[in-house]
Amino acid sequence: MKKNKTIKYITRTVPALILLFILSCSGNREVTTNELLGHIKYLSSDSLRGRLTGSPGDSLSAVYIKNKLSSYGFIPLTGDGFQRYKVTKKLVPGPDNALSINGRNYTAEKDFSPFEFSSNSALEAEVVFAGYGFNLNNDSLKWDDYKGIDVKGKWVLILRADPESDNTKSPYITFSSDRDKALLAKDMGAAGVLMVSGPIFDPQDTIEAFSSGEYYSVDIPVFRIKREVADAILSKSKNSVAALEKKLNETKKPYPFSTKVTANGKAEILREMASTRNVAMVLPGEDPQLKNEYIILGAHFDHLGMGGPGSGSRALDTIGIHHGADDNASGVAMMLELAEKFAKTKGSHKRSIICLSFSGEEEGLLGSKHFTDDPPIDLSKVNAMINMDMVGRLNKENILQIGGVGTATGLKDLVLANSDTSIIKLSLSEEGYGPSDHSSFYGKNIPVLFYFTGAHMDYHTPTDTWEKINYKGMVEISDLIFKVAKELACENSRLQFKEAGPKAEVNRYPRRRGVTLGIMPDFAGVIKNGLRADFVTPGKPAALGGMKKGDIITAINGRTVNNIQDYMFRMGQLKHGQTISVEVTRDDKKVVLVIQL
Numbered sequence: 127m128k129k130n131k132t133i134k135y136i137t138r139t140v141p142a143l144i145l146l147f148i149l150s151c152s153g154n155r156e157v158t159t160n161e162l163l164g165h166i167k168y169l170s171s172d173s174l175r176g177r178l179t180g181s182p183g184d185s186l187s188a189v190y191i192k193n194k195l196s197s198y199g200f201i202p203l204t205g206d207g208f209q210r211y212k213v214t215k216k217l218v219p220g221p222d223n224a225l226s227i228n229g230r231n232y233t234a235e236k237d238f239s240p241f242e243f244s245s246n247s248a249l250e251a252e253v254v255f256a257g258y259g260f261n262l263n264n265d266s267l268k269w270d271d272y273k274g275i276d277v278k279g280k281w282v283l284i285l286r287a288d289p290e291s292d293n294t295k296s297p298y299i300t301f302s303s304d305r306d307k308a309l310l311a312k313d314m315g316a317a318g319v320l321m322v323s324g325p326i327f328d329p330q331d332t333i334e335a336f337s338s339g340e341y342y343s344v345d346i347p348v349f350r351i352k353r354e355v356a357d358a359i360l361s362k363s364k365n366s367v368a369a370l371e372k373k374l375n376e377t378k379k380p381y382p383f384s385t386k387v388t389a390n391g392k393a394e395i396l397r398e399m400a401s402t403r404n405v406a407m408v409l410p411g412e413d414p415q416l417k418n419e420y421i422i423l424g425a426h427f428d429h430l431g432m433g434g435p436g437s438g439s440r441a442l443d444t445i446g447i448h449h450g451a452d453d454n455a456s457g458v459a460m461m462l463e464l465a466e467k468f469a470k471t472k473g474s475h476k477r478s479i480i481c482l483s484f485s486g487e488e489e490g491l492l493g494s495k496h497f498t499d500d501p502p503i504d505l506s507k508v509n510a511m512i513n514m515d516m517v518g519r520l521n522k523e524n525i526l527q528i529g530g531v532g533t534a535t536g537l538k539d540l541v542l543a544n545s546d547t548s549i550i551k552l553s554l555s556e557e558g559y560g561p562s563d564h565s566s567f568y569g570k571n572i573p574v575l576f577y578f579t580g581a582h583m584d585y586h587t588p589t590d591t592w593e594k595i596n597y598k599g600m601v602e603i604s605d606l607i608f609k610v611a612k613e614l615a616c617e618n619s620r621l622q623f624k625e626a627g628p629k630a631e632v633n634r635y636p637r638r639r640g641v642t643l644g645i646m647p648d649f650a651g652v653i654k655n656g657l658r659a660d661f662v663t664p665g666k667p668a669a670l671g672g673m674k675k676g677d678i679i680t681a682i683n684g685r686t687v688n689n690i691q692d693y694m695f696r697m698g699q700l701k702h703g704q705t706i707s708v709e710v711t712r713d714d715k716k717v718v719l720v721i722q723l
């Protein structure tokens with residue numbers, strides 16, 4: 127009744143054309159620019175405050191997505207349509223951190239601090255000095271800091287960095303990470319590690335705050351201690367950190383000894399957890415047999431919140447709403463519109479269509495990892511996973527990137543056959559592993575396709591906003607994905623998975639070893655204020671991320687790179703498996719690349 131009255135009222139007062147327009151805004155079967163705009167405007171609005179995983183905006187986004195899918199006829203894949211899980215938001219030093227030497231108590235966070243990868247445990251034992259904590263035995267490097275000393279059950283005191291800390295091409299760089307040294311000490315039998323910076327390596331000797339992200343414990347207590355604390359330990363043997371650093375750097379020889387001093391320490395790291403959830407809804411297939419198999423349409427909905435250090439923002443000095451219109455309100459909007467089109471198109475889906483929207487993507491594919499590690503369905507019944515992440519910036523050249531075309535026999539041909547390349551040009555890559563959630567599915571032997579219109583200067587900054595989206599381009603891409611997905615949902619024979627490049631799982635628990643982009647930099651430093659890539663190795667991270675020979679790298683993760691020293695330093699802080707943004711200058715234009723290490 128009420129509805130009829132309203133329609134009568136409208137027809138009397140507004141022209142029929144406008145009525146048609148209003149109706150088309152809500153629930154048109156086709157993918158329309160207006161419907162896409164509606165989703166993106168809401169998800170990227172100030173009210174959701176950047177959709178940080180575990181925040182109220184994250185929760186509201188999930189509810190919005192689930193309600194939209196319900197309204198199209200999707201039903202919960204499991205429970206109420208949400209898959210809940212917990213994420214580590216922050217590591218913080220606990221109140222019980224303690225360290226005493228010769229009966230003197232030191233102050234936590236001022237004189238010492240546990241490392242993020244320390245265990246939560248205590249140890250009272252003798253301290254043994256083990257130089258740089260190396261055990262190297264290869265063709266060019268021989269250096270064993272553990273030779274001739276007994277470290278079993280003891281603390282080892284280790285200098286941070288390496289004996290050539292000023293040399294950006296030091297052969298020791300790859301063996302100098304704090305965590306690797308701690309792990310090696312444990313392998314050698316040590317029960318705890320104390321690390322100290324020598325004055326040549328780090329004149330300031332400040333204790334850094336915890337960095338964000340998850341860290342895997344090395345299972346023994348590991349402390350960073352100030353020089354004066356280490357000097358107190360070394361004084362009995364008439365030594366000092368400065369003297370030992372100088373000696374080791376000059377002689378390039380190990381000099382291990384027992385300090386005959388006992389240290390009593392307790393490490394405690396607290397994890398601040400937050401609750402979040404994926405949205406998992408399904409449209410049952412139309413074929414009684416094939417409905418037991420699935421096509422997954424996926425798009426993460428989380429973003430960087432207000433930005434700030436450790437958030438992944440490239441705007442390092444700005445705290446502000448990171449709207450994430452392209453990243454990834456665009457992918458969610460496209461997933462929703464495709465969902466509606468499948469639901470309202472008879473004969474479009476013999477297999478069931480699952481719509482999965484993930485949180486936790488920006489913090490390391492947490493949502494998709496959670497789904498694939500604890501799946502509510504039999505993953506072997508998934509024919510393909512189609513991931514949309516940043517699909518809103520189809521550029522003037524109309525180039526759409528599609529990853530994963532090598533992950534099943536014939537998949538590349540299927541994609542090409544369903545694409546009108548006179549409208550959209552395709553840039554295809556075979557690899558199943560890439561900088562977004564499809565990696566988690568590829569890791570479980572599921573064929574994947576990853577749709578991406580490329581990074582841009584607004585990527586991971588507060589200026590990734592709704593009015594910069596190419597809505598017409600999104601409609602064209604949606605048409606293309608619909609055709610591919612429809613064929614995958616209806617073709618009687620299933621895709622045959624094929625390996626295409628390394629799997630995410632290889633890097634699951636990374637030991638930090640020098641990560642590389644796979645470029646040959648211009649060592650001569652011809653370019654000022656940047657570093658030119660003189661050669662880009664095919665198949666390596668830089669090449670896969672779109673770097674070209676001659677590109678001048680100007681920043682990594684928003685931090686400037688002016689020369690090779692800056693470059694080596696920035697690279698030294700990165701980990702395997704990490705997704706980074708690299709700014710380059712190409713033909714006098716700034717280009718941003720997203721590179722998966």
Ligand SMILES: [Zn+2]
Nearest residue numbers: 453454515516
């Ligand atoms: Zn994204």
Ligand SMILES: [Zn+2]
Nearest residue numbers: 429453488586
């Ligand atoms: Zn992102």
